Amino acid sequence: MKIAPIMRAIAKQAPDAQQTLVHTGQHFDERMSDVFFRDLGLPKPDEHLGVSGGSHASQTARIMLGFEPVLDRHRPDWLVVVGDVNSTLACALVASKSGVKIAHVEAGLRSRDNTMPEEINRKVTDAVSDLLLTPSPDADANLTAEGVPLERIARVGNVMIDSLIRALPKIEATEYYRSLGLTDQSYVLATLHRPSNVDDPAMLSELVSALNEIASRTPVVFPVHPRTRARLESEQVPINEGIRLIDPLGYFDFMSLMRSAKIVITDSGGVQEETTYLGVSCLTVRPNTERPITIEEGTNRLVRPGKGTLLAAYSDVEAHPPLKQCPTLWDGKAAERIAEVLLATK
Structure with a gap:
């Protein structure tokens, strides 16, 4: 990209x-x-x-x-x-x-x-x-x-925003959420792959438990990184039926899901930037970020990993969505x- x-x-x-x-x-x-x-x-x-x-x-x-x-x-x-x-x-x-x-x-x-x-x-x-x-x-x-x-x-x-802007017409036309029986702004998109979040069985269980609770009210679409899928299976983490585990997606399908999501929950670096450009609320489940501009001038918010902190941040951003603004250049x-x-x- x-x-x-x-x-x-x-x-x-x-x-x-x-x-x-x-x-x-x-x-x-x-x-x-x-x-x-x-x-x-x-x-x-x-x-x-x-x-x-x-x-x-x-x-x-x-x-x-x-x-x-x-x-x-x-x-x-x-x-x-x-x-x-x-x-x-x-x-x-x-x-x-x-x-x-x-x-x-x-x-x-x-x-x-x-x-x-x-x-x-x-x-x-x-x-x-x-x-x-x-x-x-x-x-x-x-x-x-x-x-x-x-x-x-x-x-x-x-430069990653260059690829996003060039692909935007196709992303907008894809509407991948429809293939999942969903509507625009009606679901949460989640991605987790950081070792600190998925390699620790207790933390992975906490985060998925939070997603389960969110999914009881709002569908959660979860494209599962190979690393994360292996941990979910080996630890037999309970998954609520409201969470839709899907295989990793190509760029256009994934960006289509992101663009039309109500809120994105992630631990990725790039997703913080892409949601900022698209004006989509993003909760980054990490204690820190190398992209602070996405918080200062974007739609991103840091969330210290844990069930309680994630649920509290989700409720807050649901009630008070951040302003949409994009950094210069x-x-x-x-x-x-x-x-x-x-x-x-x-």
């Missing part, structure tokens, strides 16, 4: 520029990965490392081992990495040691929580990157506080700005 608009923008601004798309395979489930290539019109990867599964350490190491010969073959002027996943960190480390310049898209985000693997990935990737492409003012402030020179920072906006042109900066930077 972040790479697609960047590749299009570079191709438009510099048709002769050679671009090589590397898919590490980190997101190994077909419904969670390959479907995005299809839905977003991305070309097939030029290189596929086929790395999936394993611990954070083993996965990061295997990506590094697989990516090094790819980098040696192509010797690019720039390596562009996005976000905060293990692939981002692994490829950035290889490029840094190989003397290849690195541009980090979505740089500068901080949760201040080093128990999150993503926080470590973000901080280390920013530390070795030559160009830090930020989505919001808080990201700029985080980087300057860490001593990053201003000339290495460029605020470009939120979340305008569908972030990729254009990224391409301009990359092509102008020597």
Whole structure:
């Protein structure tokens, strides 16, 4: 979702520029990965490392081992990495040691929580990157506080919103909720996959119990991440019939569900941003967020994980929906700005 608009923008601004798309395979489930290539019109990867599964350490190491010969073959002027996943960190480390310049898209985000693997990935990737492409003012402030020179920072906006805006006509036409027998604004959309929420049996039980209570009044649609489904089954967590467990969805179907939801309950990073742009109330079940702008200027609210806190927050946001507002530079042109900066930077 972040790479697609960047590749299009570079191709438009510099048709002769050679671009090589590397898919590490980190997101190994077909419904969670390959479907995005299809839905977003991305070309097939030029290189596929086929790395999936394993611990954070083993996965990061295997990506590094697989990516090094790819980098040696192509010797690019720039390596562009996005976000905060293990692939981002692994490829950035290889490029840094190989003397290849690195541009980090979505740089500068901080949760201040080093128990999150993503926080470590973000901080280390920013530390070795030559160009830090930020989505919001808080990201700029985080980087300057860490001593990053201003000339290495460029605020470009939120590239994921580029994909959303481009896809909006199809998202609006999809109306996926109808296939579930639901109507617009009549249901809650839920996603949970963070280890802190789903790997702890007691916490998973609490959160699902809260969803069960909500589902007794309002249908809950729950596209289940493979990680979460495995935990629900192994722990035999009771599921109210008002909760509709469905398989992971393609981009258009999922965004259609999000756009027409009454409230979204999530622990995802990207969903906080997408709901903000769409003006949908969002409860983020986490003690912190690396995207505080979605709270300050969006429709997001942090909820400390737990049954009581989630139910209280749900009742409050149901009675008092947040104002709809969108941060600056979340305008569908972030990729254009990224391409301009990359092509102008020597």
